[in-house]
Amino acid sequence: MPGPHLYPTPENPIARDPDTDDHAGMHVERHDSFASFRETTERFYRADPVRHTIPVTALAAARSYEAGPAPALLTLHEDRTVLGAYLRTPPFPAHVGALPDMDTAELVAALCEHDPAPGALLGPTEQVGRLAAEWCRSTGAIRELRIRQRLYELHIPEFPAEVVGEERGFVPSDIPWLAEWRAEYARDAGDIGVGTDSSEDALRSFLDSGRVPVLWSAGGRPVAMAFHSTPKYGMSRIGNVYTPARFRRNGYGAAVTLAAARRAVEAGAERVVLFADLANPTSNSVYRRIGFLPVHDTDEIVLHRM
Incomplete structure (x- = not known):
């Protein structure tokens, strides 16, 4: 019969058998810099950049978060093996x-020892649901689904073929109206990242972080926008796809999305x-x-502290 140390107690509610527990030696390391975190996670993220598209692009844009x-920035280890990673860059939710x-x-x-109140969690639907439920059970927080997306x-x-117009390149004089479009996009899509700062300076910072704008033009004027991330580990992600209301129902969103994908491939992406x-x-x-x-569904769950 196993000894009493194998059973949960109030003092040790997660006691496990080290001979049978696959993660008995697991420990968490907190990193003080993006450089340290990137070095530790590079091989891990590189193995599946599509599943890990959010942290991969966040790390590529790390300079924009430094101020x-x-x-x-947490990594989970067993001996010298990286088991996983946890990344939260405010104002965005923690990626799990x-x-x-x-x-x-x-x-x-x-995780709570290092980041007890992340505000929100983001990840594949089933996984983030389990983690959010446990976070609420252990901390007393109340969960709320903010958005469910499909990757x-x-x-x-x-x-x-029926779409009129053509792709056109971005020029610096586009910044004022492009910043306005991003603000409109943020309001429509509920994008908390854009919504916190939709100024021209924020757009410049967005561009400096490796986002590349692609525009669709018809009748001599821009009618839709999209951005792609600079390829990393062969992966690029398209985002901020937007067509102003007055130009919708003409296929411009589809056209600019594929134009952005083509640009990403030309820049070195193998997966978009x-x-x-x-x-x-x-x-x-x-x-x-x-x-x-479809790849998988992703939930963002807000954790309201009581």
């Missing part, structure tokens, strides 16, 4: 999609991805029609 609130599959209570307890990857592009809000059936239908296929 803001302190990030939470790279955490290991292990006892949820033990995992949350370990898509481009397979065989299907350009909509994007997120779509599942509450918007139109955008999901458009992305499927032009060649994007």
